[in-house]
Amino acid sequence: MINKTVIVTSTDRGYLPAACCQLWSAYINLQNKHDVSLFLVCCDVDDTDLAKARNMFAARQMEVEIIHASEIAEKIETIKGRRWPRAAYLRLYFDEIFGVEIERLVYLDADTRVVTDLTPLLKVDLHGNPVGAVHDMFYYVTNRIGDRREMLFLDPDAPYLQSGVMVFDWGATLELGLLAEARRFIEKYPERCVEAPDQDALNAILKNRWMPLDPRWNLHESYLMYANAHQAFIEHYTSSKPWSRNRAPAWKAASEWYRQQLADTDWTGFVNRPSFGESIILEIKFLISKSVVRLKYFLSDYTPFLLDWFGISTCRVDSPQHSIPRSRKHVELMIDTEIEEAAHRCPPLRPPESVLGFSSK
Secondary structure: OOEEEEEEEEEOHHHHHHHHHHHHHHHHOOOOOOHHHEEEEOOOOOOOHHHHHHHHHHHHHHHOOEEEEEHHHHHHHHOOOOOOOOOHHHHHHHHOOOOOOOOOEEEEEEEEEEEEOOHHHOOOOOOOOEEEEEHHHHHHHHOOOOHHHHOOOOOOOOOOEEEEEEEEEEHHHHOOOHHHHHHHHHOHHHOOOOOOOOHHHHHHHOOOEEEEEEEHHHHHHHHHHOOOOOOEEEEOOOOOOOOOOOOHHHHHHHHHHHHHHOOOOOOOOOOOOOOHHHHHHHHHHHHHHHHHHHHHHHHHOOOOOHHHOOOOOOOOOOOOOOOOOOOHHHHHHHHHHHHHHHOOOOOOOOHHHHHOOOOOO
8 A cells, every 4th residue: 555655766777776775765764664655666677677676675675666667758758859868757757657645755866865864854844835845056056047047937036946855745746737737848948958857847837836945855966065064864966976986085985885785786886986096086186176166266256367368267256157166155155044944044045046145147
């Protein structure tokens, strides 16, 4: 029997071991395991892949329902201008999988890891909104949010959610037809959903209909790599992955966690551990890239004429930034303010980047 609360992740063969680890991290952080149903929705996998997943779950005495969404994958194949793997679109078809018997659906990306008790997230008050999600702070701290707003027809001060962790009032989501609306947006404007197609579409159709959650429920690398004042509730590896050989230095502990979880499975070789020399090189490359960009920020602010002299473009505060945040202070301030907003201790952030001194454009 399906419980009224479900946790779902989706994947294809490439992320299947990570997705199984993700569900394990959720399972061990459930206080009342019998009150929540776990689902793995996948496509582009074969029977051998699914058998490996079932073996891992059985060894841990986990009840996980695996849904092989092959028919939905065929529908995704027809999306005009599709640039991402079919698994990236699966969550937009959950209304064709899960019915009205479910009250709350919590979606977690395959590249997330739960590190604390999930009870507060499962029971969070959405205050009448159909969806709860975390701000995608990357676009705020790099001042790149203006482009997303323009592309997705958002208001000039609109927030932008990160779709890797989402809490759905499932009855309201079905009644409003939100996922079908998101699919229609992608079909109509494929050229506008270029950053992350599902995330862009959800932002486009959820204007003023999602509640900001505490950012620690989806703390991704824009924070984890550049700041450390707050402990994550859920870690999200949005770019480099802990299981990849070129993983970020910050993912060393996470990499070891994945290796340990998969040690007794059919995926013992999934985690690529860099050698000692490779680890040193990765650390040096990260430090150099961060230092170079931060130096450019400094010169842009205080001695822009030097950059002009050498024909190097400046990067002023009021312009879009590099992918590296301008400062650790900016990152911490953004997260602090989002925590205050989620706790209703400050007004809604409109525009969110204004707390950093950036102007909405």
